[in-house]
Amino acid sequence: MAEKVLELKHVNAFYKEGKQKKQVLEDISFTLYEGEIAGLVGESGSGKSTLCKCVLGLLKEYEGEITHYTKRPQMVFQDPFGSLNPKKTIGWILEEPLKVQGGYSKEERRKRAEKMLVQVHLPKEFYRRYPGELSGGQRQRVSIALALITGTKFILADEPLSALDVTVQAQMIELLKELQKKEKICYLFVSHDLDVVSMLCSRVLFLKDRKVEEYADI
């Protein structure tokens, strides 16, 4: 049995609208395991984003239990042009988690950052580039490298492919699968594109009207 990465038990979430409480998530329970790719599918307004925020710890007002069994989850964003600080070099961005954790020398940080770049199949030289000098696909790779360098085993990917063209999408899917196998990364993959979901995910969570409508293996 693979190790648990994330466990949700009876999660309810609300938004306050004046004095009224509006329920956005109703009794959500599921568990994710190491090295698993789970899809999260649902129409607009079904509570996908709220669920993501809860899982990431960005929304604190919920009831129920959310347990992480790994380091803080990281996120790969939909828009590759907004997710990397435009004023910092790729190297600086990648080293930030190491600076926060502390205990690394400058040389070690640089080596780790360059190693991560290689791991997501980008040339080491990108270390000194700015995000503005990279393509959308390359930036998404940097985002993945940034998530990995924190040492987490759980990445929440919010439509990471929808802004990319089809050939780049295929390459990204390859990379995600490779990291899943090599590093035992677990993804929660939010998407509208059922083709991509069926290609990538082993299980799918269908969200409808605030509830999990279906939780199916593919």
Place this chain on the structure above:
Amino acid sequence: MNVEKQRIKKRKMGKTGYNFTFGLVLTVIMIGLIVLGFFWTPYDTEAMQGSIKLNAPSLAHIFGTDQFGRDVFSRVLAGAGSTFLVAAGTILIGGGIGIIVGSVTGYFGGWLDETLMRINDAVAAFPSVLLALVIITVWGTGKYKVMLALGVAFIPSFARIVRGEFMRCREADYVTSAKLIGVSTPRILFVHILPNILPALLSALTIGFNNAVLAEAGMSYLGIGVQPPDASLGRMLSESQTYLAGGPWCAVFPGLFLVLIVLGAGMLGEGILDRFGGGRS
């Protein structure tokens, strides 16, 4: 690797690399002259000589003499010093506090924002020179008090600009990403977001510098700024108004100095952005 080095070199030179060089040279020259003015001037800045009133520029007095027979070049050197000091101090105080207030209110929002911005509005509701006037009346006159008074009066404009920019940036994905990594809030504010608002901030600072120079001139004109017989560029400009026909050099040279200081500072600001601002969006 070679290609990569070329890319970085190209990035540094940019298409507007001249701004930096020209601004730097101009600023160094102006600051050099100002520093020189602190230690040495060709003539005593306060020595009056009735026999050489309003003389045109000559070899002995390269900028001419004013209505009291004082050497304009010497007074411009000394005056540029006080003007520069007051303007720089104003920007430092107003900009510094304005950035802190603006970033905190813009980033956090909520009641903190409401409270601080209402105080800000109250301060901004006074014309800045009038506010400085009140402060001067309470604290007394003098170069450093003018600096302090103008600095306080300049806080609201900076705070408002910085606040707007922080509100724009706080929802950006890279800020969320920094939060997820566990970056501390002060670091997010001043290391992650601040560089992204530099273009707006730098132009605000440049304009603020101009306004500070003008405000200092205006206050000196009213007799509450730099006190006579001390020279300041603003004071010289206002004094020479009366003699514009008889001795235009009394107004032209202080004005020219003012323009060169402001131009140098502005171009240097632009140049620094081009050169070290890094990624373009």
